[in-house]
Amino acid sequence: MVLLSFVTIIDAFMSALEADAENRRKRKQQATLEASAIKDMGNQEFKEGNYEKAVEYYTLVGKTSRLSNPLSPKNHCTLCHKE
Numbered sequence: 001m002v003l004l005s006f007v008t009i010i011d012a013f014m015s016a017l018e019a020d021a022e023n024r025r026k027r028k029q030q031a032t033l034e035a036s037a038i039k040d041m042g043n044q045e046f047k048e049g050n051y052e053k054a055v056e057y058y059t060l061v062g063k064t065s066r067l068s069n070p071l072s073p074k075n076h077c078t079l080c081h082k083e
Contacts, residue, residue, distance in 0.1 A: 038061045042056075
């Protein structure tokens with residue numbers, strides 16, 4: 001009886017752990033999509049010569065995306081010095 005309870009507790013724990021991992025994967029995927037969209041807006045501003053606005057978007061990517069940052073810090077630094 002005690003062994004059965006222990007196995008049930010372990011199964012419940014493992015299910016919760018797997019659910020948490022899936023939730024984290026989905027959040028990371030969503031964060032990556034959002035960061036990429038912001039980066040793309042920055043790229044468009046850069047192409048149009050609006051360097052200050054591009055820097056704002058690129059900076060926003062870094063601030064809003066703890067999980068994923070598609071913008072290389074080296075590229076961000078290079079852009080800041082382009083102005």
